Structure formats: C-alpha cells, structure tokens
Amino acid sequence: MSYLIKPKGYKALLNLSQTEMGIKKIKDFFQQNLSSELRLRRVTAPLFVLKGMGINDDLNGVERPVSFPIKDLNDAQAEIVHSLAKWKRLTLADYQIEKGYGIYTDMNAIRSDEELGNLHSLYVDQWDWERVMGEEERTVAFLKEIVRRIYAAMVRTEYLVYEMFPQIRPVLPQEIQFIHAEELLQRYPTLTPKEREDAIAKEYGAVFIIGIGGKLANGEKHDGRAPDYDDWSTIAENGLAGLNGDLLVWNEVLGHSLELSSMGIRVNKEALLRQLALCDAEGRKELYFHKRLLNGELPQSIGGGIGQSRLCMFYLRKAHIGEIQASIWPEEMRKEARAAGMLLI
Numbered sequence: 001m002s003y004l005i006k007p008k009g010y011k012a013l014l015n016l017s018q019t020e021m022g023i024k025k026i027k028d029f030f031q032q033n034l035s036s037e038l039r040l041r042r043v044t045a046p047l048f049v050l051k052g053m054g055i056n057d058d059l060n061g062v063e064r065p066v067s068f069p070i071k072d073l074n075d076a077q078a079e080i081v082h083s084l085a086k087w088k089r090l091t092l093a094d095y096q097i098e099k100g101y102g103i104y105t106d107m108n109a110i111r112s113d114e115e116l117g118n119l120h121s122l123y124v125d126q127w128d129w130e131r132v133m134g135e136e137e138r139t140v141a142f143l144k145e146i147v148r149r150i151y152a153a154m155v156r157t158e159y160l161v162y163e164m165f166p167q168i169r170p171v172l173p174q175e176i177q178f179i180h181a182e183e184l185l186q187r188y189p190t191l192t193p194k195e196r197e198d199a200i201a202k203e204y205g206a207v208f209i210i211g212i213g214g215k216l217a218n219g220e221k222h223d224g225r226a227p228d229y230d231d232w233s234t235i236a237e238n239g240l241a242g243l244n245g246d247l248l249v250w251n252e253v254l255g256h257s258l259e260l261s262s263m264g265i266r267v268n269k270e271a272l273l274r275q276l277a278l279c280d281a282e283g284r285k286e287l288y289f290h291k292r293l294l295n296g297e298l299p300q301s302i303g304g305g306i307g308q309s310r311l312c313m314f315y316l317r318k319a320h321i322g323e324i325q326a327s328i329w330p331e332e333m334r335k336e337a338r339a340a341g342m343l344l345i
Contacts, residue, residue: 003115003117004117004118004320004333004336004337004340005117005118005254005255005256005319006319006336006337006340006342007253007254007255007319007340010253010319010340010341010342011341012317012318012319012323012341012342012343013165013167013168013316013317014165014316016343018165019316019318019323019324021164022161022164022165022312022315022316023312023316023324025160025161025164026157026160026161026311026312026315026316027308027312029156029157029160030127030153030154030157030311031104031127033152033153033156033157034104034127034129034150034153034306035104037149037150037152037153038102038104038129038131038146038149038150039100039101039102039131040101040102040103040104040129040131041101041102041103041104042103042104042105043091043095043103043104043105044105045084045087045105045106045107045128046081046084046087047080047081047108048068048078048079048080048081049078049079049081049087050076050077050078050079051065051067051076051077051078051079052077052287053287053288053289054086054228054284054287054288054289054290055086055087055090055288055289056079056081056082056086057081057082057083057084057085057086057226057229063082063111063113064112064113065079065080065081065082066079066080066110066112067079067080080109080110081107081109082109082111082124083107083109083124083126083128083305084105084107084128084305085128085226085229085230085303085305086228086229086289088103088105088128088129088130088301088303089130089229089266089289089293089298089299089301089303090289090292090298091103091130092130092132092298092299092301093292093297093298093299097132097299098132099132099133099134099299100131100132100133101131101132102129102130102131102132102301102303103129103130103131104127104128104129104130105127105128105129106125106127106308107124107125107126107127107128107305108123108124108125109123109124109125109126110122110123110124111124116329116330116333118254118319118320118321119254119258119259119310119321120321121309121321121322121325121327122327122328123325123326123327124307125307125308125309125325126305126306126307126308127305127306127308128303128304128305129303129304129305129306130301130302130303131146131301131302131303132299132300132301133265133299133300133301133302134300135268135300137265137300137302138231138234138243138265138268138300139236139237139243140210140236140237140238140243141237142265142302143210143243143244143245143264143265143302144178144208146263146302147176147178147208147245147247147263148176150247150261150263150306151176151206151208151247154172154260154311155170155172155174157311157315158170158171158172158315161315161316165316168315168316168317171205171250171252172205172206172249173204173205173206176204176206176207176208176247177204177206177207177208178207178208178210179200179207179208179209179210180209180210180211180238180240180242181209181210181211181212181216181222181242181245182211182216182217182240183240184196184197184200184209184222185216185217185218185222186217187200188200189218193220193222193223194257196222197209197248197257197259198256198257200248200257201248201249201250201256201257201258202250202257204250205249205250206247206248206249206250207247207248207249208245208246208247208248209222209245209246209248210240210242210243210244210245211232211240211241211242211244211245212225212230212232212242212244212245212246212262212264213225213227213230213232213233213242213244214232214233214241214242223246225244227267227272227275227276227278227279227281227284228267228272228275228276228281228284228289228290228293229264229266229267229303230243230244230263230264230265230266230267231243231244231264231265231266231267231268231271231275232244232264232275233271233274233275233278234271242264243264243265244262244263244264244265245262245263245264246259246261246262247259247260247261247262247263248260249314251314253317253318253319254319258310258313258314259307259310260306260307260310260311260314261304261305261306261307262304262305263302263303263304263305264302264303264304265300265301265302266300266301266302266303267293268300269293269294269296272290272293272294273285273294276290309321309324309325312324318342319340319341319342320337320342320344322337322342322344322345323342323343323344323345324345325345326345327345329344
C-alpha cells in the first residue's frame with residue numbers, strides 16, 4: 001500500500017528548470033568521482049536477462065520480476081532486471097578485469113511490487129559497480145575502506161551543489177560512522193529495524209550499517225538479502241557475521257533516514273554454499289551463474305548499487321522521489337503531493 005509523508009511547510013528550493021540542471025550536474029560529477037575513487041571503467045548493461053539462469057537479482061526473494069516472451073527464441077522468457085548484482089561479476093570475469101579495478105554502469109530497472117511512496121518508485125535507477133579484490137581482502141577493514149571512498153565522493157558532490165545553488169547548504173559530516181546491525185539492535189532493543197535506522201542516522205548524519213541479511217540475537221534479520229551475492233554469513237574479525245551493509249544519511253526534509261547505497265563483499269564458494277543452505281535454496285547450484293562461481297570461474301569481488309534519483313533527491317532537498325524522476329503514481333498520491341508542495345514529474 002502506498003504511503004505519503006507530507007512535511008509540514010514544505011516548499012521546493014528549486015524550480016523545474018533548476019532541478020533538471022542540478023540532476024545532470026550531480027550525475028555527471030558523482031560518477032566521475034566514483035570512477036576515480038574506485039578505479040572503475042564504464043560498461044554497457046542489459047535492461048533484461050533470460051529467466052532461469054540465476055543472473056537476475058532476487059532481492060528479498062518474494063518480489064516478482066516483470067517478464068515477457070521473446071518470439072525469436074521460441075517464446076523463452078526474459079526478465080527486466082531488479083539489479084545487476086550478479087551480472088556484474090560475470091562481466092568482471094568475461095572482461096578479465098584485474099585486481100584493484102572494476103566496472104560501473106547505469107542500471108535501469110522496474111520493480112512492480114514496490115510499495116510506492118516518497119522514497120520508492122516502480123522505476124529504479126542506480127549506479128551499479130563491481131571491483132575485483134583479493135581473497136585476503138575479505139575483511140571488515142577493507143569493506144570500510146571502500147565505503148569511505150564512496151562517501152568522500154558524496155561529500156564532494158554536495159559541495160558542488162552548494163556552489164551551484166547557495167541556498168542549499170551542505171549538511172553531510174566529513175566522516176561516516178560505522179555500526180554493526182547487532183550492535184544497533186542492542187543499542188535500541190525496543191525499536192523496529194526502520195526506527196533503529198532513523199535513530200542512528202539522525203545521531204550521526206551519515207552511517208554504514210554492517211551485517212544485513214543474517215539473523216540477529218532476537219532471531220530476526222535487520223533486513224533481507226538474497227543468498228547468492230553479498231556475504232552476510234561469514235564471521236568477521238570483530239566476531240560478528242557479515243561483510244556487507246547499507247549506507248544511510250539523515251534526511252532533514254522528511255525527518256527520516258535515507259538509504260543511498262547497498263553494497264558488500266561478495267560470496268566465495270564457501271559462503272555461497274552456506275547461504276544457499278540457510279535459505280533452503282540449494283537448487284540454485286544448478287543455475288548458470290552459480291555453476292560458474294562454484295567452478296572457480298568468477299573473481300572475488302566487492303560491489304553495490306548507489307541510487308541515482310535518491311542521491312539527487314537528497315542533494316536538491318526534495319521531499320519525493322517523483323520530483324526527480326518520471327514514473328507512475330496513484331492519482332490520489334499525485335493530488336496529495338501537489339497540495340503538500342511536491343510536484344511529481
């Protein structure tokens with residue numbers, strides 16, 4: 001069910017023309033900085049993949065991909081991607097990318113099961129990136145190093161926006177903080193996962209929550225993750241499970257946390273087998289992607305996605321993602337949003 005947050009007294013700081021100009025500048029500048037920070041080359045990505053190969057991102061395992069038959073392939077089914085989490089790792093292998101280098105791409109997806117609101121749309125656009133790493137780098141310390149590099153690009157981009165539009169003052173702290181999902185639970189034991197995210201993001205301004213996908217001490221997951229890309233079950237050097245996480249910032253406009261990126265060190269053979277067993281998904285071992293990984297044909301990698309519209313929404317102080325991107329919204333939401341000062345494209 002769709003849900004609309006209506007900030008009291010909201011008024012957009014930029015008109016439509018300024019907004020479009022800002023979106024272009026932000027996207028151009030940020031992707032150049034991301035590429036430089038992580039040594040990534042741009043590649044072309046698919047909008048759809050063949051069903052039944054294990055390449056599409058299964059997200060939480062319940063979202064239905066948009067699919068269609070291909071006439072020239074005897075009506076074989078294609079699926080619109082949810083993300084390119086696994087496709088990128090195949091591409092690293094096929095392009096023979098060296099350790100310490102990687103790829104990024106513009107990922108466009110349709111997620112028809114999204115619950116529409118200020119932050120969620122049917123249309124998903126993000127920078128999907130993947131970088132080759134060594135097995136010896138499968139550590140929380142390496143994960144944090146990559147997060148800090150990405151965050152540095154975010155801070156620089158916010159200052160670019162301030163130079164363009166002085167009425168939008170920078171709010172991001174210079175340093176990002178880290179906390180494990182288990183530590184977050186112990187800190188706020190009576191709050192829901194989303195409420196815990198709001199509390200810690202408001203306190204720190206910018207935070208990376210480590211360990212998304214595995215069960216915590218209360219027997220629940222902080223959030224769901226598919227078993228075949230991020231490694232959320234390996235016990236790291238701090239004694240807690242998880243080599244992945246989410247990057248959140250505090251969104252003062254909405255009064256809530258805003259997830260800008262989900263990323264992590266990817267599964268190796270041992271982690272894949274363990275997580276498939278934990279999720280009762282061992283049948284996936286026979287799929288194309290999983291066979292190549294289990295046969296040692298894919299490099300160890302780290303990767304993730306960074307929401308393009310969400311990033312622009314944050315920098316330009318918009319209250320609804322529909323002020324940044326064109327999508328389909330319930331007519332009632334459009335009317336309510338307009339009355340609250342949010343003009344949905």
